[in-house]
Amino acid sequence: xxxxxxxxxxxxxxxxxxxxxxxxxxxxxxxxxxxxxxxxxxxxxxxxxxxxxxxxxxxxxxxxxxxxxxxxxxxxxxxxxxxxxxxxxxxxxxxxxxxxxxxxxxxxxxxxxxxxxxxxxxxxxxxxxxxxxxxxxxxxxxxxxxxxxxxxxxxxxxxxxxxxxxxxxxxxxxxxxxxxxxxxxxxxxxxxxxxxxxxxxxxxxxxxxxxxxxxx
Amino acid sequence: xxxxxxxxxxxxxxxxxxxxxxxxxxxxxxxxxxxxxxxxxxxxxxxxxxxxxxxxxxxxxxxxxxxxxxxxxxxxxxxxxxxxxxxxxxxxxxxxxxxxxxxxxxxxxxxxxxxxxxxxxxxxxxxxxxxxxxxxxx
Amino acid sequence: xxxxxxxxxxxxxxxxxxxxxxxxxxxxxxxxxxxxxxxxxxxxxxxxxxxxxxxxxxxxxxxxxxxxxxxxxxxxxxxxxxxxxxxxxxxxxxxxxxxxxxxxxxxxxxxxxxxxxxxxxxxxxxxxxxxxxxxxxxxxxxxxxxxxxxxx
Numbered sequence: 001x002x003x004x005x006x007x008x009x010x011x012x013x014x015x016x017x018x019x020x021x022x023x024x025x026x027x028x029x030x031x032x033x034x035x036x037x038x039x040x041x042x043x044x045x046x047x048x049x050x051x052x053x054x055x056x057x058x059x060x061x062x063x064x065x066x067x068x069x070x071x072x073x074x075x076x077x078x079x080x081x082x083x084x085x086x087x088x089x090x091x092x093x094x095x096x097x098x099x100x101x102x103x104x105x106x107x108x109x110x111x112x113x114x115x116x117x118x119x120x121x122x123x124x125x126x127x128x129x130x131x132x133x134x135x136x137x138x139x140x141x142x143x144x145x146x147x148x149x150x151x152x153x154x155x156x157x158x159x160x161x162x163x164x165x166x167x168x169x170x171x172x173x174x175x176x177x178x179x180x181x182x183x184x185x186x187x188x189x190x191x192x193x194x195x196x197x198x199x200x201x202x203x204x205x206x207x208x209x210x211x212x213x214x215x216x
Numbered sequence: 217x218x219x220x221x222x223x224x225x226x227x228x229x230x231x232x233x234x235x236x237x238x239x240x241x242x243x244x245x246x247x248x249x250x251x252x253x254x255x256x257x258x259x260x261x262x263x264x265x266x267x268x269x270x271x272x273x274x275x276x277x278x279x280x281x282x283x284x285x286x287x288x289x290x291x292x293x294x295x296x297x298x299x300x301x302x303x304x305x306x307x308x309x310x311x312x313x314x315x316x317x318x319x320x321x322x323x324x325x326x327x328x329x330x331x332x333x334x335x336x337x338x339x340x341x342x343x344x345x346x347x348x349x350x351x352x353x354x
Numbered sequence: 355x356x357x358x359x360x361x362x363x364x365x366x367x368x369x370x371x372x373x374x375x376x377x378x379x380x381x382x383x384x385x386x387x388x389x390x391x392x393x394x395x396x397x398x399x400x401x402x403x404x405x406x407x408x409x410x411x412x413x414x415x416x417x418x419x420x421x422x423x424x425x426x427x428x429x430x431x432x433x434x435x436x437x438x439x440x441x442x443x444x445x446x447x448x449x450x451x452x453x454x455x456x457x458x459x460x461x462x463x464x465x466x467x468x469x470x471x472x473x474x475x476x477x478x479x480x481x482x483x484x485x486x487x488x489x490x491x492x493x494x495x496x497x498x499x500x501x502x503x504x505x506x
């Protein structure tokens with residue numbers, strides 16, 4: 001009875017195979033906060049072929065990601081690791097970076113490793129959109145900005161790109177809660193505005209957030 | 217073997233409460249048809265609405281550029297800030313929106329639909345079966 | 355096991371108490387308890403479980419619906435039997451069977467590239483949302499295997 005259980009155990013390790021290098025986890029996902037500033041992912045691989053494999057090139061899709069390994073030649077059965085470091089550089093949201101690994105033995109078939117990071121944005125804008133129907137009463141609508149978790153964010157300014165739809169910023173709880181009051185002056189025809197919400201977050205590379213107004 | 221006999225007994229015993237569940241449980245799954253998860257809609261139904269529908273593609277840029285529902289707008293989380301205003305330009309209040317992602321089992325369409333609804337945009341539907349379903353029908 | 359959002363760090367316990375009486379008792383309780391817990395969670399909401407089963411695209415809808423009514427109770431009773439040490443052999447057999455079937459379903463989803471728990475970035479590999487449950491089930495299978503040794 002024991003044997004079938006253990007056969008099942010070993011047969012279910014699904015690894016991916018590209019050429020002769022077999023990577024344990026060619027795609028790795030992470031969740032992070034902007035303050036962490038970077039993520040390091042390790043891609044373990046084994047030379048499952050019968051010949052020596054020489055890694056010629058490890059190329060990343062952008063300058064924000066660096067990838068390195070200790071040596072370039074791997075004998076059959078030998079394992080190694082590619083270490084990829086992705087620096088956030090103030091990015092927020094879902095990021096996807098690719099690392100292309102080319103071997104001398106299989107130049108036309110590079111392996112693509114993927115590094116996925118979801119950089120969670122503590123700034124929540126609710127709703128992102130306020131709208132009025134043409135002819136409706138032009139009453140003021142509000143947008144709430146809340147800062148989640150331990151972070152504290154200062155909203156520096158809110159500017160509207162359309163002077164006929166005004167935005168007024170007020171601080172409800174410094175660093176944690178803000179309110180924007182939006183008032184259209186003319187709802188007799190379709191219009192739109194984008195609000196540029198300037199913040200001091202993240203500190204290395206402060207990002208402008210957006211909200212929108214429409215009259216349709 | 218003793219273990220098989222015992223296993224069968226347990227399996228039989230479970231039939232009783234299972235039967236009761238199937239008949240009276242308030243959250244029992246419906247029998248007759250494939251069920252639609254909340255917010256989902258079948259392709260047949262959506263096509264019957266015609267050109268009023270605003271199609272939204274929740275997949276990646278790569279997939280969208282390869283092929284997409286004609287007239288659909290790309291709207292995903294990775295490039296939300298760039299794509300959402302474009303969506304808003306096409307949208308008008310009350311217009312039926314149908315979001316799709318790659319297949320029956322992907323979640324992205326639900327996430328995008330939820331975000332649209334949070335912003336006061338409705339009605340928003342998710343295409344059951346996603347892009348796969350569309351392709352199969354064409 | 356098709357848990358929804360749970361995590362169990364059983365491996366450490368298994369290593370420490372591998373073959374002792376107390377070890378077996380603990381393993382039985384943990385394995386049985388987990389099945390009771392998992393079964394109960396699904397007994398509350400069979401409709402959602404049926405939809406989740408449908409996502410694996412392995413069975414037609416009617417079978418998913420029937421399985422959603424039936425399987426949770428099998429899990430529950432099996433877990434109960436194992437914890438209470440009644441019908442222990444039958445329970446172990448069923449647990450091994452259930453875990454194997456669930457793990458194969460997960461592996462099949464992985465291989466076919468179904469984005470089931472996806473943070474859908476749109477490519478062929480499923481996210482770690484599928485790999486972790488597979489690994490967890492394998493650990494549980496290991497526990498079941500160890501408990502079997504008593505009956506060899």
